[in-house]
Amino acid sequence: MLNxxxxxxxxxxAIYHLQKEGTVTTNELAxxxxxxxASVTDMMKKLRTKKLVHYxxxxxxxxxxxxRKLALIIIRRHRLWEFxxxxxxxxxxxxxxxxxxxxxxxxxxxxxxxxxxxLGFPRYDPHGDPIPDANGKIETSKQVCxxxxxxNKAAVVCYVSDQSTEMLxxxxxxxxxIGTRLEIKKKFSFDQSLxxxxxxxxxxxxxxxxxxxxxxxxDE
Amino acid sequence: MLNxxxxxxxxxxAIYHLQKEGTVTTNELAxxxxxxxASVTDMMKKLRTKKLVHYxxxxxxxxxxxxRKLALIIIRRHRLWEFxxxxxxxxxxxxxxxxxxxxxxxxxxxxxxxxxxxLGFPRYDPHGDPIPDANGKIETSKQVCxxxxxxNKAAVVCYVSDQSTEMLxxxxxxxxxIGTRLEIKKKFSFDQSLxxxxxxxxxxxxxxxxxxxxxxxxDE
DNA sequence: GTTTTAATTTAGATTTGCCTAAAAAAATAT
DNA sequence: ATATTTTTTTAGGCAAATCTAAATTAAAAC
Numbered sequence: 001m002l003n004x005x006x007x008x009x010x011x012x013x014a015i016y017h018l019q020k021e022g023t024v025t026t027n028e029l030a031x032x033x034x035x036x037x038a039s040v041t042d043m044m045k046k047l048r049t050k051k052l053v054h055y056x057x058x059x060x061x062x063x064x065x066x067x068r069k070l071a072l073i074i075i076r077r078h079r080l081w082e083f084x085x086x087x088x089x090x091x092x093x094x095x096x097x098x099x100x101x102x103x104x105x106x107x108x109x110x111x112x113x114x115x116x117x118x119l120g121f122p123r124y125d126p127h128g129d130p131i132p133d134a135n136g137k138i139e140t141s142k143q144v145c146x147x148x149x150x151x152n153k154a155a156v157v158c159y160v161s162d163q164s165t166e167m168l169x170x171x172x173x174x175x176x177x178i179g180t181r182l183e184i185k186k187k188f189s190f191d192q193s194l195x196x197x198x199x200x201x202x203x204x205x206x207x208x209x210x211x212x213x214x215x216x217x218x219d220e
Numbered sequence: 221m222l223n224x225x226x227x228x229x230x231x232x233x234a235i236y237h238l239q240k241e242g243t244v245t246t247n248e249l250a251x252x253x254x255x256x257x258a259s260v261t262d263m264m265k266k267l268r269t270k271k272l273v274h275y276x277x278x279x280x281x282x283x284x285x286x287x288r289k290l291a292l293i294i295i296r297r298h299r300l301w302e303f304x305x306x307x308x309x310x311x312x313x314x315x316x317x318x319x320x321x322x323x324x325x326x327x328x329x330x331x332x333x334x335x336x337x338x339l340g341f342p343r344y345d346p347h348g349d350p351i352p353d354a355n356g357k358i359e360t361s362k363q364v365c366x367x368x369x370x371x372n373k374a375a376v377v378c379y380v381s382d383q384s385t386e387m388l389x390x391x392x393x394x395x396x397x398i399g400t401r402l403e404i405k406k407k408f409s410f411d412q413s414l415x416x417x418x419x420x421x422x423x424x425x426x427x428x429x430x431x432x433x434x435x436x437x438x439d440e
Numbered sequence: 441g442t443t444t445t446a447a448t449t450t451a452g453a454t455t456t457g458c459c460t461a462a463a464a465a466a467a468t469a470t
Numbered sequence: 471a472t473a474t475t476t477t478t479t480t481a482g483g484c485a486a487a488t489c490t491a492a493a494t495t496a497a498a499a500c
Binding site: 025026027037038040041042057058 | 446448450
């Protein structure tokens with residue numbers, strides 16, 4: 001297994017988290033990593049030569065199978081350390097992430113596999129996110145209807161059941177499509193309408209009828 | 221507490237290990253870190269501006285009090301991780317060092333103090349070296365006569381009891397002085413003479429009479 | 441379908457940590 | 471005391487990862 005820099009690993013992880021469905025854009029990634037778009041372009045060229053991302057100028061990027069494999073290794077490290085910090089060192093729920101951000105870059109596979117064993121092969125980290133196993137298998141969060149999505153839980157649109165022209169026109173007007181990340185800010189029981197917020201945009205309202213046809217997966 | 225790069229930390233740690241008595245030279249440090257003398261000079265200038273080392277061109281370097289404090293923090297991290305790896309993750313004696321070299325650069329003080337507590341405040345790492353406490357206090361190894369030094373245990377000359385001209389002449393001829401690092405390769409019971417190896421030099425033999433007057437501390 | 445705006449990429453600079461080769465200083469030997 | 475050898479420093483460069491500013495391409499608006 002090759003070795004990657006902390007910076008490369010952070011990019012790969014960020015792409016994995018943003019990707020889900022569809023492609024990731026330069027600006028999205030720059031925002032996620034608190035860096036500049038120009039830096040992202042530079043790194044994408046490098047990761048492309050390392051065959052970790054698919055990338056063509058102006059067309060966004062996606063992880064290759066190898067890139068995804070690497071992402072899952074890093075996420076496995078991160079979540080196992082989070083579990084360790086919370087369970088064994090009694091860190092509080094909200095402190096574990098920052099420390100795990102550093103620990104996740106220590107790359108010994110043996111270390112992580114032995115840590116996993118020591119911890120009793122936990123399946124979820126302290127935030128409830130699933131931990132990939134030693135082979136990189138991760139429990140995929142099941143698809144849920146937008147109607148049933150809890151408040152303020154980040155999710156990604158993954159399927160639309162009614163694909164009529166009218167429906168698609170409405171969705172496109174609201175800038176919602178496969179891969180759109182959103183969360184529900186308010187639910188109105190009167191008509192089942194929802195106030196939702198799209199990532200990096202202001203809030204909008206959608207009807208219960210529309211929501212019933214949209215399916216999402218939990219984002220991470 | 222300020223934050224230092226992995227590279228800076230490795231230099232500080234290496235100086236601490238080499239220092240013991242007297243000053244550290246450019247070539248010694250370059251050898252210890254598998255780098256080039258020119259790189260050492262570059263880094264010494266930087267660490268000087270950060271007030272971690274005393275350094276004047278051509279005169280070698282020593283840690284400042286702040287530098288020593290930092291060194292002990294890094295050594296504390298390293299040895300606690302070694303203990304964790306051996307004790308909890310069942311790594312074997314000889315595997316712990318390499319992994320701890322990476323883990324030691326994760327700089328959260330809270331992490332290390334909680335790890336210390338989790339491990340039950342161990343006093344020695346798996347190699348028997350003392351672990352500095354949360355305040356940077358470390359057990360100083362007691363002085364032992366060279367006659368009593370175990371085979372192959374690295375040690376540093378710290379005192380010479382007979383300081384006659386004849387004695388000093390002999391020592392200077394053998395290139396032994398305060399701060400000289402050495403280890404015993406063979407002991408001859410017949411006359412108590414010792415075959416010793418000075419760091420970075422070939423082996424030489426010294427008589428029992430000489431060895432009785434030389435005192436060393438264990439090196440780390 | 442232009443034009444305007446926004447996103448992305450290129451070009452060129454900066455910082456860190458390292459390198460080689462050459463110069464300078466110190467140590468050693470004659 | 472001078473010459474030789476060794477050590478150390480300087481000078482100049484390189485690669486990684488970042489940045490700003492300018493140019494280019496794509497998307498949006500009119």
